[in-house]
Amino acid sequence: FGAKFQSYNKQIIIYLYPDLRLEDLTDIIIHEYVHHIQFSKTKTEQEYNKKLAEVGYWDNPYEVEARKLAQQHRKECLKWILRHNQLF
Numbered sequence: 001f002g003a004k005f006q007s008y009n010k011q012i013i014i015y016l017y018p019d020l021r022l023e024d025l026t027d028i029i030i031h032e033y034v035h036h037i038q039f040s041k042t043k044t045e046q047e048y049n050k051k052l053a054e055v056g057y058w059d060n061p062y063e064v065e066a067r068k069l070a071q072q073h074r075k076e077c078l079k080w081i082l083r084h085n086q087l088f
Contacts, residue, residue, distance in 0.1 A: 003029075048062050
């Protein structure tokens, strides 16, 4: 994956690589933004880490939700970007 969310300073860090597609970048941004929303709640980081230890990364409900929402909104966001940006 090409990004991470840092809860302590509310930053999303995206790692760019040469073959990164706009669709993938859109998915990454949505996924990490979901984490931003999730971690805006109290005690979420502790809950995230507890689930991580219990079920691992892939089955962690916070990751499941972030992947699901990214998949649901990726096409709509990508269409909006392409309609409103002259660079692409």
